[in-house]
Amino acid sequence: MKIYTKSLLNNYEQSLTYDDISLIPTEVSRIKSRTEAKTDCNFLGKELSIPVISSPMDTVTGINMAKALSELGCLGILNRFDSSLGKVMTKKTNGVQSVSIALNTPLDDVKKLADNGYIICIDTANANNKEVLKKTEEIKKISNVKVIVGNIAQGNSLKQLENSGADAVRVGIGGGSVCTTSIQTGIGIGQVSSILDVLEKRNKLKLKIKIIADGGIKSPGDVAKAIALGADVVMLGRMLAGTRETPGEVIKYADQLWKKYRGSASFGVKMRNEFIEGEETMIPYKGAVKNVIDGISDGLRSSMSYMNCLNLDELKNKDTFAILSNSSYLERLPKK
16 A cells, blocks of 8 residues: 655645545554643634634524634634624624624724734635735735635635735635535535645745635544644534534424524525525534534544644644545445
8 A cells, every 4th residue: 555645645646535535653652542632723823722613604603603612722703694793893702703704894894803803704715816815905904913814725826815914724615515616616626635735835935824624524534634634723614513502593303403504605695696606404403512522622632642643733744644445435434
């Protein structure tokens, strides 16, 4: 079996997803228990216990989710459609640390958010756009607030984004579970290939912009893969959807509890007849989001113990991967 480095994976002839690769432990681990592995990190000035941030989707991150994630040592990005946005604009709301805005959000409103200590996320589907660069530059002229932009699928524009003032970029187009961008537009590559291309450009140009792996993450194992590939944090949508803290009511159907989940460009969000790049679905009710975060933490720490990594920096420096055949992937799935 061939062991692939990040460089070899990045030059692989096909676009790769998380399901196409596996981490390979190649050394004796010095870690006795997974509890020894430390998952804390600093992201844009915020101390996180685990490298997880939530997607600013209207069925994922309302004010309750943002507060809950803050208490759990994660970062919740309050969606720009939330009715609580007016409150956080005028004062620092306990537990909310980051807010998403639209390209047409007035700079006066952005200034209020910045003055109250929030991270700003410019919530667009395509960061390779002069309007995104312009908005970022305008924000940086009025404040030194941290700015997240998104999304990109590869790193050719990374230097322009950093030069405009972007502190972090969401990496991934078309990989979200309710995103239909790739189907509707033909745009997007596998998340593994996206992260590696952006990482290569960042290293080559010696940039400081942070990488957010956004899309395609279905399990704690995918979180570990994303960090090992070079992402600074992961952004989650579906894994957090269906929990108690997400916006929306719990629905009982066919003797089971459900909650709504939809893409940011779905009809339910736009509520008008225009081009749709997202779907709507129902997610089984999962209970408290703490259960999901605890599962991610346990899985990530276990992966780190296998890979002989005491901290996330050591995991990011790992360079031993395998490419899986379809049979290899299927063999590892639980059998019912």
